[in-house]
Amino acid sequence: MSIVDRLQSIVKERGTTFKQLERDVGLGNGTIRRWEEQSPRLDKLTKVADYLHVSLDFLVYGRSVSEPAASSKLELDLRAEKERGGLTCDGLPLSEDEVDLIAMYRLLPPSHREELFDLAYFKYKRVVEQKKESIYSTYFDGSEDEKSGPAGSREARDGTA
Known part of the structure:
Protein backbone atom coordinates (compact mmCIF):
# COMPACT_ATOMS: atom_id res chain seq x y z
CA MET A 1 0.00 0.00 0.00
CA SER A 2 1.43 3.37 -1.02
CA ILE A 3 1.41 6.68 0.83
CA VAL A 4 -1.42 7.88 -1.39
CA ASP A 5 -3.42 4.70 -0.69
CA ARG A 6 -2.98 5.17 3.05
CA LEU A 7 -3.97 8.83 2.79
CA GLN A 8 -7.01 7.91 0.68
CA SER A 9 -8.10 5.48 3.37
CA ILE A 10 -7.69 8.05 6.17
CA VAL A 11 -9.43 10.82 4.22
CA LYS A 12 -12.34 8.53 3.34
CA GLU A 13 -12.58 7.39 6.98
CA ARG A 14 -12.82 11.02 8.10
CA GLY A 15 -15.38 11.98 5.48
CA THR A 16 -13.26 14.51 3.62
CA THR A 17 -11.38 14.71 0.30
CA PHE A 18 -7.84 15.24 -0.97
CA LYS A 19 -8.96 18.65 -2.26
CA GLN A 20 -10.08 19.71 1.22
CA LEU A 21 -6.95 18.26 2.86
CA GLU A 22 -4.69 20.09 0.38
CA ARG A 23 -6.55 23.35 0.97
CA ASP A 24 -6.38 22.97 4.79
CA VAL A 25 -2.62 22.32 4.89
CA GLY A 26 -1.69 24.80 2.13
CA LEU A 27 -0.78 22.40 -0.68
CA GLY A 28 -1.47 23.02 -4.33
CA ASN A 29 -4.44 21.32 -5.97
CA GLY A 30 -3.54 17.75 -7.06
CA THR A 31 -0.31 17.63 -5.02
CA ILE A 32 -1.22 14.44 -3.14
CA ARG A 33 -2.20 12.58 -6.32
CA ARG A 34 1.21 13.46 -7.82
CA TRP A 35 2.83 11.58 -4.92
CA GLU A 36 1.88 8.39 -6.75
CA GLU A 37 4.46 9.30 -9.42
CA GLN A 38 7.05 11.24 -7.42
CA SER A 39 8.19 11.21 -3.81
CA PRO A 40 6.68 13.92 -1.63
CA ARG A 41 8.87 16.53 0.01
CA LEU A 42 9.35 15.91 3.71
CA ASP A 43 7.97 19.30 4.76
CA LYS A 44 4.73 18.67 2.85
CA LEU A 45 4.39 15.12 4.13
CA THR A 46 4.98 16.37 7.68
CA LYS A 47 2.18 18.96 7.32
CA VAL A 48 -0.23 16.26 6.16
CA ALA A 49 0.79 13.84 8.95
CA ASP A 50 0.41 16.55 11.61
CA TYR A 51 -2.97 17.63 10.24
CA LEU A 52 -4.28 14.04 10.20
CA HIS A 53 -2.66 13.21 13.56
CA VAL A 54 -0.75 10.23 12.19
CA SER A 55 2.98 9.50 12.29
CA LEU A 56 5.28 9.82 9.32
CA ASP A 57 6.18 6.18 9.90
CA PHE A 58 2.57 5.23 9.38
CA LEU A 59 2.29 7.23 6.18
CA VAL A 60 5.55 5.91 4.74
CA TYR A 61 5.69 2.34 6.08
CA GLY A 62 2.12 1.60 7.13
CA ARG A 63 3.20 0.99 10.72
CA SER A 64 4.73 2.92 13.58
CA VAL A 65 8.40 2.60 14.49
CA SER A 66 7.50 0.78 17.69
CA GLU A 67 5.79 -2.03 15.74
CA PRO A 68 8.28 -4.74 14.81
CA ALA A 69 8.91 -5.59 11.19
CA THR A 138 28.86 -52.14 11.14
CA TYR A 139 32.13 -50.24 10.88
CA PHE A 140 32.39 -48.35 14.16
CA ASP A 141 31.76 -49.46 17.71
CA GLY A 142 32.74 -46.21 19.38
CA SER A 143 36.39 -47.17 19.92
CA GLU A 144 39.36 -46.10 17.84
CA ASP A 145 39.49 -49.45 16.10
CA GLU A 146 36.96 -49.88 13.36
CA LYS A 147 35.36 -53.21 12.68
CA SER A 148 36.27 -54.95 9.50
CA GLY A 149 33.96 -54.52 6.60
CA PRO A 150 34.38 -54.13 2.89
CA ALA A 151 37.58 -52.12 3.42
CA GLY A 152 39.00 -54.73 5.80
CA SER A 153 40.86 -53.99 9.01
CA ARG A 154 42.63 -50.72 9.67
CA GLU A 155 46.01 -52.37 9.10
CA ALA A 156 44.90 -53.78 5.75
CA ARG A 157 43.35 -50.51 4.71
CA ASP A 158 46.40 -48.46 5.72
CA GLY A 159 48.76 -50.93 4.07
CA THR A 160 50.42 -51.95 7.34
CA ALA A 161 49.09 -55.50 7.52
Missing part, protein backbone atom coordinates in the same frame (compact mmCIF):
# COMPACT_ATOMS: atom_id res chain seq x y z
CA ALA A 70 7.77 -9.08 10.14
CA SER A 71 11.31 -10.49 10.18
CA SER A 72 11.89 -9.56 13.82
CA LYS A 73 8.42 -10.78 14.87
CA LEU A 74 9.60 -14.39 14.89
CA GLU A 75 12.49 -13.44 17.21
CA LEU A 76 10.05 -11.70 19.57
CA ASP A 77 7.69 -14.70 19.48
CA LEU A 78 10.59 -17.02 20.31
CA ARG A 79 11.73 -14.79 23.17
CA ALA A 80 8.15 -14.58 24.50
CA GLU A 81 7.84 -18.37 24.45
CA LYS A 82 11.11 -18.68 26.37
CA GLU A 83 10.12 -16.04 28.92
CA ARG A 84 6.76 -17.70 29.49
CA GLY A 85 8.87 -20.70 30.41
CA GLY A 86 9.62 -21.53 33.98
CA LEU A 87 9.34 -24.99 32.47
CA THR A 88 10.26 -28.22 34.20
CA CYS A 89 10.45 -31.86 33.22
CA ASP A 90 10.41 -34.67 35.78
CA GLY A 91 10.51 -31.97 38.47
CA LEU A 92 13.79 -30.48 37.20
CA PRO A 93 14.06 -27.07 35.53
CA LEU A 94 14.83 -27.16 31.84
CA SER A 95 18.20 -25.97 30.60
CA GLU A 96 18.42 -22.99 28.26
CA ASP A 97 18.89 -25.34 25.29
CA GLU A 98 15.80 -27.33 26.25
CA VAL A 99 13.74 -24.18 26.63
CA ASP A 100 14.99 -22.98 23.22
CA LEU A 101 13.96 -26.27 21.63
CA ILE A 102 10.48 -26.11 23.12
CA ALA A 103 10.02 -22.49 22.09
CA MET A 104 11.10 -23.26 18.52
CA TYR A 105 8.89 -26.36 18.44
CA ARG A 106 5.84 -24.31 19.45
CA LEU A 107 6.43 -21.88 16.60
CA LEU A 108 6.47 -24.61 13.94
CA PRO A 109 3.40 -25.55 11.89
CA PRO A 110 1.79 -28.86 12.97
CA SER A 111 3.22 -30.89 10.07
CA HIS A 112 6.75 -29.81 10.97
CA ARG A 113 6.12 -30.56 14.64
CA GLU A 114 5.15 -34.11 13.75
CA GLU A 115 8.30 -34.56 11.68
CA LEU A 116 10.49 -33.22 14.49
CA PHE A 117 8.73 -35.39 17.06
CA ASP A 118 9.28 -38.49 14.90
CA LEU A 119 12.98 -37.71 14.61
CA ALA A 120 13.36 -37.16 18.35
CA TYR A 121 11.46 -40.36 19.09
CA PHE A 122 13.66 -42.31 16.66
CA LYS A 123 16.83 -40.99 18.33
CA TYR A 124 15.43 -41.62 21.83
CA LYS A 125 14.38 -45.18 21.02
CA ARG A 126 17.77 -45.93 19.54
CA VAL A 127 19.64 -44.67 22.60
CA VAL A 128 17.32 -46.25 25.16
CA GLU A 129 17.24 -49.60 23.42
CA GLN A 130 20.93 -49.28 22.49
CA LYS A 131 20.24 -50.53 19.03
CA LYS A 132 22.99 -50.49 16.48
CA GLU A 133 20.98 -50.96 13.34
CA SER A 134 22.64 -48.41 11.11
CA ILE A 135 25.36 -49.20 8.63
CA TYR A 136 27.61 -46.96 10.71
CA SER A 137 27.58 -49.48 13.55
Whole structure:
Protein backbone atom coordinates (compact mmCIF):
# COMPACT_ATOMS: atom_id res chain seq x y z
CA MET A 1 0.00 0.00 0.00
CA SER A 2 1.43 3.37 -1.02
CA ILE A 3 1.41 6.68 0.83
CA VAL A 4 -1.42 7.88 -1.39
CA ASP A 5 -3.42 4.70 -0.69
CA ARG A 6 -2.98 5.17 3.05
CA LEU A 7 -3.97 8.83 2.79
CA GLN A 8 -7.01 7.91 0.68
CA SER A 9 -8.10 5.48 3.37
CA ILE A 10 -7.69 8.05 6.17
CA VAL A 11 -9.43 10.82 4.22
CA LYS A 12 -12.34 8.53 3.34
CA GLU A 13 -12.58 7.39 6.98
CA ARG A 14 -12.82 11.02 8.10
CA GLY A 15 -15.38 11.98 5.48
CA THR A 16 -13.26 14.51 3.62
CA THR A 17 -11.38 14.71 0.30
CA PHE A 18 -7.84 15.24 -0.97
CA LYS A 19 -8.96 18.65 -2.26
CA GLN A 20 -10.08 19.71 1.22
CA LEU A 21 -6.95 18.26 2.86
CA GLU A 22 -4.69 20.09 0.38
CA ARG A 23 -6.55 23.35 0.97
CA ASP A 24 -6.38 22.97 4.79
CA VAL A 25 -2.62 22.32 4.89
CA GLY A 26 -1.69 24.80 2.13
CA LEU A 27 -0.78 22.40 -0.68
CA GLY A 28 -1.47 23.02 -4.33
CA ASN A 29 -4.44 21.32 -5.97
CA GLY A 30 -3.54 17.75 -7.06
CA THR A 31 -0.31 17.63 -5.02
CA ILE A 32 -1.22 14.44 -3.14
CA ARG A 33 -2.20 12.58 -6.32
CA ARG A 34 1.21 13.46 -7.82
CA TRP A 35 2.83 11.58 -4.92
CA GLU A 36 1.88 8.39 -6.75
CA GLU A 37 4.46 9.30 -9.42
CA GLN A 38 7.05 11.24 -7.42
CA SER A 39 8.19 11.21 -3.81
CA PRO A 40 6.68 13.92 -1.63
CA ARG A 41 8.87 16.53 0.01
CA LEU A 42 9.35 15.91 3.71
CA ASP A 43 7.97 19.30 4.76
CA LYS A 44 4.73 18.67 2.85
CA LEU A 45 4.39 15.12 4.13
CA THR A 46 4.98 16.37 7.68
CA LYS A 47 2.18 18.96 7.32
CA VAL A 48 -0.23 16.26 6.16
CA ALA A 49 0.79 13.84 8.95
CA ASP A 50 0.41 16.55 11.61
CA TYR A 51 -2.97 17.63 10.24
CA LEU A 52 -4.28 14.04 10.20
CA HIS A 53 -2.66 13.21 13.56
CA VAL A 54 -0.75 10.23 12.19
CA SER A 55 2.98 9.50 12.29
CA LEU A 56 5.28 9.82 9.32
CA ASP A 57 6.18 6.18 9.90
CA PHE A 58 2.57 5.23 9.38
CA LEU A 59 2.29 7.23 6.18
CA VAL A 60 5.55 5.91 4.74
CA TYR A 61 5.69 2.34 6.08
CA GLY A 62 2.12 1.60 7.13
CA ARG A 63 3.20 0.99 10.72
CA SER A 64 4.73 2.92 13.58
CA VAL A 65 8.40 2.60 14.49
CA SER A 66 7.50 0.78 17.69
CA GLU A 67 5.79 -2.03 15.74
CA PRO A 68 8.28 -4.74 14.81
CA ALA A 69 8.91 -5.59 11.19
CA ALA A 70 7.77 -9.08 10.14
CA SER A 71 11.31 -10.49 10.18
CA SER A 72 11.89 -9.56 13.82
CA LYS A 73 8.42 -10.78 14.87
CA LEU A 74 9.60 -14.39 14.89
CA GLU A 75 12.49 -13.44 17.21
CA LEU A 76 10.05 -11.70 19.57
CA ASP A 77 7.69 -14.70 19.48
CA LEU A 78 10.59 -17.02 20.31
CA ARG A 79 11.73 -14.79 23.17
CA ALA A 80 8.15 -14.58 24.50
CA GLU A 81 7.84 -18.37 24.45
CA LYS A 82 11.11 -18.68 26.37
CA GLU A 83 10.12 -16.04 28.92
CA ARG A 84 6.76 -17.70 29.49
CA GLY A 85 8.87 -20.70 30.41
CA GLY A 86 9.62 -21.53 33.98
CA LEU A 87 9.34 -24.99 32.47
CA THR A 88 10.26 -28.22 34.20
CA CYS A 89 10.45 -31.86 33.22
CA ASP A 90 10.41 -34.67 35.78
CA GLY A 91 10.51 -31.97 38.47
CA LEU A 92 13.79 -30.48 37.20
CA PRO A 93 14.06 -27.07 35.53
CA LEU A 94 14.83 -27.16 31.84
CA SER A 95 18.20 -25.97 30.60
CA GLU A 96 18.42 -22.99 28.26
CA ASP A 97 18.89 -25.34 25.29
CA GLU A 98 15.80 -27.33 26.25
CA VAL A 99 13.74 -24.18 26.63
CA ASP A 100 14.99 -22.98 23.22
CA LEU A 101 13.96 -26.27 21.63
CA ILE A 102 10.48 -26.11 23.12
CA ALA A 103 10.02 -22.49 22.09
CA MET A 104 11.10 -23.26 18.52
CA TYR A 105 8.89 -26.36 18.44
CA ARG A 106 5.84 -24.31 19.45
CA LEU A 107 6.43 -21.88 16.60
CA LEU A 108 6.47 -24.61 13.94
CA PRO A 109 3.40 -25.55 11.89
CA PRO A 110 1.79 -28.86 12.97
CA SER A 111 3.22 -30.89 10.07
CA HIS A 112 6.75 -29.81 10.97
CA ARG A 113 6.12 -30.56 14.64
CA GLU A 114 5.15 -34.11 13.75
CA GLU A 115 8.30 -34.56 11.68
CA LEU A 116 10.49 -33.22 14.49
CA PHE A 117 8.73 -35.39 17.06
CA ASP A 118 9.28 -38.49 14.90
CA LEU A 119 12.98 -37.71 14.61
CA ALA A 120 13.36 -37.16 18.35
CA TYR A 121 11.46 -40.36 19.09
CA PHE A 122 13.66 -42.31 16.66
CA LYS A 123 16.83 -40.99 18.33
CA TYR A 124 15.43 -41.62 21.83
CA LYS A 125 14.38 -45.18 21.02
CA ARG A 126 17.77 -45.93 19.54
CA VAL A 127 19.64 -44.67 22.60
CA VAL A 128 17.32 -46.25 25.16
CA GLU A 129 17.24 -49.60 23.42
CA GLN A 130 20.93 -49.28 22.49
CA LYS A 131 20.24 -50.53 19.03
CA LYS A 132 22.99 -50.49 16.48
CA GLU A 133 20.98 -50.96 13.34
CA SER A 134 22.64 -48.41 11.11
CA ILE A 135 25.36 -49.20 8.63
CA TYR A 136 27.61 -46.96 10.71
CA SER A 137 27.58 -49.48 13.55
CA THR A 138 28.86 -52.14 11.14
CA TYR A 139 32.13 -50.24 10.88
CA PHE A 140 32.39 -48.35 14.16
CA ASP A 141 31.76 -49.46 17.71
CA GLY A 142 32.74 -46.21 19.38
CA SER A 143 36.39 -47.17 19.92
CA GLU A 144 39.36 -46.10 17.84
CA ASP A 145 39.49 -49.45 16.10
CA GLU A 146 36.96 -49.88 13.36
CA LYS A 147 35.36 -53.21 12.68
CA SER A 148 36.27 -54.95 9.50
CA GLY A 149 33.96 -54.52 6.60
CA PRO A 150 34.38 -54.13 2.89
CA ALA A 151 37.58 -52.12 3.42
CA GLY A 152 39.00 -54.73 5.80
CA SER A 153 40.86 -53.99 9.01
CA ARG A 154 42.63 -50.72 9.67
CA GLU A 155 46.01 -52.37 9.10
CA ALA A 156 44.90 -53.78 5.75
CA ARG A 157 43.35 -50.51 4.71
CA ASP A 158 46.40 -48.46 5.72
CA GLY A 159 48.76 -50.93 4.07
CA THR A 160 50.42 -51.95 7.34
CA ALA A 161 49.09 -55.50 7.52
